[in-house]
Amino acid sequence: MSDIQTIVDNRLKAPQAFFKWAKTFFPRYEWANKQDEIISTTRTKHDGLIRKRLTKKSRLTFVGNTEYVVWMGITKKRIEMQMYQVTQILTDGKEDFDITLFNFYQLSNNKQLKAHYDWYNSNQKHKDCYQPGYQNQSSNLFEPGAFGRYTMYQDNDTLCKQLQTQSELRYLTFDDYIKDRLDIQNVLPHLYKYKDRIEYAQNIKAHGLASEMIGDLRTYSYYGANYYHEHANMSRLTMRFLKENKPYLKNNTLSSEEALFNHDCRKVFNKTFPNLYDKIKDAQLSYKKSLFKQFINLVPKTVKPIRFIHWFLKQDIRMIDYKDYLNMLDDLGLDQSKDYLTIPKDWEDMHTNIVLNHTAYLESQKEKALSKEDKALAKKTAKRLKHFEKAQTSFDHYTFKLPESPSELTAEGKILGHCVGTYTRKHFVTGETTIVFVRDNQKPNQPLYTMEIKDHHIIQLRGERNHNASSEAWKEAEQFITHCDKLQLTY
Numbered sequence: 001m002s003d004i005q006t007i008v009d010n011r012l013k014a015p016q017a018f019f020k021w022a023k024t025f026f027p028r029y030e031w032a033n034k035q036d037e038i039i040s041t042t043r044t045k046h047d048g049l050i051r052k053r054l055t056k057k058s059r060l061t062f063v064g065n066t067e068y069v070v071w072m073g074i075t076k077k078r079i080e081m082q083m084y085q086v087t088q089i090l091t092d093g094k095e096d097f098d099i100t101l102f103n104f105y106q107l108s109n110n111k112q113l114k115a116h117y118d119w120y121n122s123n124q125k126h127k128d129c130y131q132p133g134y135q136n137q138s139s140n141l142f143e144p145g146a147f148g149r150y151t152m153y154q155d156n157d158t159l160c161k162q163l164q165t166q167s168e169l170r171y172l173t174f175d176d177y178i179k180d181r182l183d184i185q186n187v188l189p190h191l192y193k194y195k196d197r198i199e200y201a202q203n204i205k206a207h208g209l210a211s212e213m214i215g216d217l218r219t220y221s222y223y224g225a226n227y228y229h230e231h232a233n234m235s236r237l238t239m240r241f242l243k244e245n246k247p248y249l250k251n252n253t254l255s256s257e258e259a260l261f262n263h264d265c266r267k268v269f270n271k272t273f274p275n276l277y278d279k280i281k282d283a284q285l286s287y288k289k290s291l292f293k294q295f296i297n298l299v300p301k302t303v304k305p306i307r308f309i310h311w312f313l314k315q316d317i318r319m320i321d322y323k324d325y326l327n328m329l330d331d332l333g334l335d336q337s338k339d340y341l342t343i344p345k346d347w348e349d350m351h352t353n354i355v356l357n358h359t360a361y362l363e364s365q366k367e368k369a370l371s372k373e374d375k376a377l378a379k380k381t382a383k384r385l386k387h388f389e390k391a392q393t394s395f396d397h398y399t400f401k402l403p404e405s406p407s408e409l410t411a412e413g414k415i416l417g418h419c420v421g422t423y424t425r426k427h428f429v430t431g432e433t434t435i436v437f438v439r440d441n442q443k444p445n446q447p448l449y450t451m452e453i454k455d456h457h458i459i460q461l462r463g464e465r466n467h468n469a470s471s472e473a474w475k476e477a478e479q480f481i482t483h484c485d486k487l488q489l490t491y
Contacts, residue, residue: 004115008104008130012073012080018153019084022069023097025151026088031058038093064088064095068102068137068150070184074162078108079169079192081184083150085117085137103134103146107168107192116146147185156182163188169195173202181217186229190215194234200242201249208253213237232256236290257281257291264292273309280319298322300342308343315347320459321466324419325351328358331422352417352465359414362421366406374429381431384490388434391484395476399439400451403427409435415447417465423452433459434491436480438473449473453491456481 025047029040031054038054052058066087073080085102088095104115114133121129134146154162160174160182172178172195181187191198194213201210215231237256242249245263254262258277265272280295298319299308312322329336332354336342344350370378385402392401403409406424413421426432438449438461449469452459461469461477469477484491 004113004132005130007106007113008101008115008128011082011101011104011106012075012078014071014073014082014084018069018071019099021153022067022084022086022099025067025069025086026065026095026097029090029093029095031060031093040090040093040095060093061091062089064090066138069153070150071153072159072162072184074166076166076168078106079163079167079188080107081105081188083147101128101130102137104130105189107189110193112189112193152184168192171195171199177211178214181214183217183227183229186227187215187217190229190231197234197237197239197242200239204242204246204250206242206249206252206254208255209237209249209259212256233260236260260290261292264290268292268296269306273313275313276309279313279317295319298326300336302337303339303343311343317347318460318466321351321419324422325354327422328354328419331361332357348465351419355413355417355419355421358419359410359421362410362424370429377431378429381427381429384431385428385434388484388489388491391480391487391489393480393483394441395479397441397472398449398476399441399444400477400480401437401439401444403435403437412437412447412450416450416463418450418462420450420452438469438477451477453481453484456485456491 023043024045027048027050028043028046029038030049030051031038032051033054036054038060064087066085068083068085070081070083073082081104082101083103085098085100087098089098090096100117102117106113115130116133116135118129118131121131136146137148152159156179160179163169164172164174169191172191178191191214198210198213201213209232212232213234215229217227218230233256237260241260241263245259248254248262249259258281261277262272265276277291280291296305299305303311326336329341334341341350389402392399394400403412406428409424409427410421413419420435423433423435427435433452433454436451436453437447438451439446440448449461449463451461451469458474458477458481461474463469
């Protein structure tokens with residue numbers, strides 16, 4: 001704590017012009033009658049003029065509005081964010097301001113220090129005291145948090161110019177991508193922490209990798225005011241990784257996930273496999289494990305990995321379909337040590353056959369009683385799905401609706417010849433995923449496409465015999481996701 005106090009006490013000095021500017025966000029008050037006039041301030045720049053009649057009952061002493069303003073201090077050895085809480089106070093009709101350093105961070109010596117004003121100790125000790133971390137702004141209903149509402153002193157272009165010419169970030173290329181995303185709460189500290197790696201990626205023109213390392217801002221509020229920073233997994237994108245893979249990364253738009261996948265392939269097999277990543281990139285089964293490990297874990301123990309990969313590519317399979325296929329084999333109690341099952345010569349025919357057998361299996365299991373635990377899960381999931389029903393809608397060409405029962409889900413899979421019937425438990429009981437039927441507006445009761453959505457993303461959108469949906473259907477499916485997010489639905 002003493003280090004924090006010392007650093008804050010020795011912070012860069014904000015210019016007087018900044019504090020003068022901060023006061024312009026508050027109104028000027030005037031009270032008057034035929035004999036007297038009281039004017040709150042001589043300021044010429046203010047946020048509106050409020051005129052009131054002067055009477056004996058006029059309230060001339062009160063606490064006005066509070067605003068949060070930010071000044072960025074930048075030198076060759078440190079970057080500081082100084083957020084001040086500014087409150088207008090009227091006493092006998094004359095204004096004054098309470099200006100307090102509210103939240104603070106310093107980027108220096110490859111570290112970030114965060115601090116906030118300690119109200120209790122400051123009052124007790126009669127001096128400004130500071131504690132680690134941020135504090136939330138008050139009276140901020142729709143934009144909560146420490147950075148919910150504030151106004152920057154420097155405009156974005158000025159800030160970027162200062163950072164590139166005066167700070168430790170001067171070796172980064174501040175292109176439009178960075179400029180458009182330069183949030184001081186999330187992005188700027190991230191840029192500082194990983195400046196060497198981002199600079200390296202920029203220098204070798206690994207455009208896709210650099211963009212993902214910088215990241216992007218996403219909203220998590222219906223009102224679009226609250227952001228989080230989404231970026232590549234920096235724990236694996238080390239400087240060592242970048243240097244080792246420089247020949248494969250430079251001068252291209254390779255994504256971080258594909259770069260890591262190819263790296264893992266070279267490490268294990270001493271080569272990569274054209275088109276393999278494209279077949280599995282949309283089939284994330286777990287966001288906690290690398291895509292390569294997820295894929296390798298699906299390889300049957302009785303089949304050599306390289307042989308499996310060649311078969312997988314030849315049969316033109318998607319990883320998520322193969323995962324579902326293995327689950328169906330498990331349910332049916334079939335021996336997965338047999339090549340004719342695990343790597344069939346005609347994948348499509350074998351898959352169709354297994355789907356039909358599994359559909360019959362599911363129908364035989366309909367009357368099976370749920371466990372006590374499953375009943376509790378199903379009750380919770382049913383409540384969420386009931387709430388989700390308000391998302392059902394139609395766009396220009398397609399209607400989006402939820403399955404009403406497990407039997408309807410099974411029938412969907414039977415008619416279209418795919419394995420959505422295996423998702424009955426995940427959709428209706430555990431709530432691990434959400435299934436949506438996509439119908440032609442002219443034929444709303446006829447199965448056409450089946451969509452799986454999870455974690456605010458489309459996992460898959462399939463038609464008959466697992467064929468991909470049309471581009472128009474994908475376009476409206478993305479509209480549906482946006483529609484669900486606006487409704488603040490959980491899925």
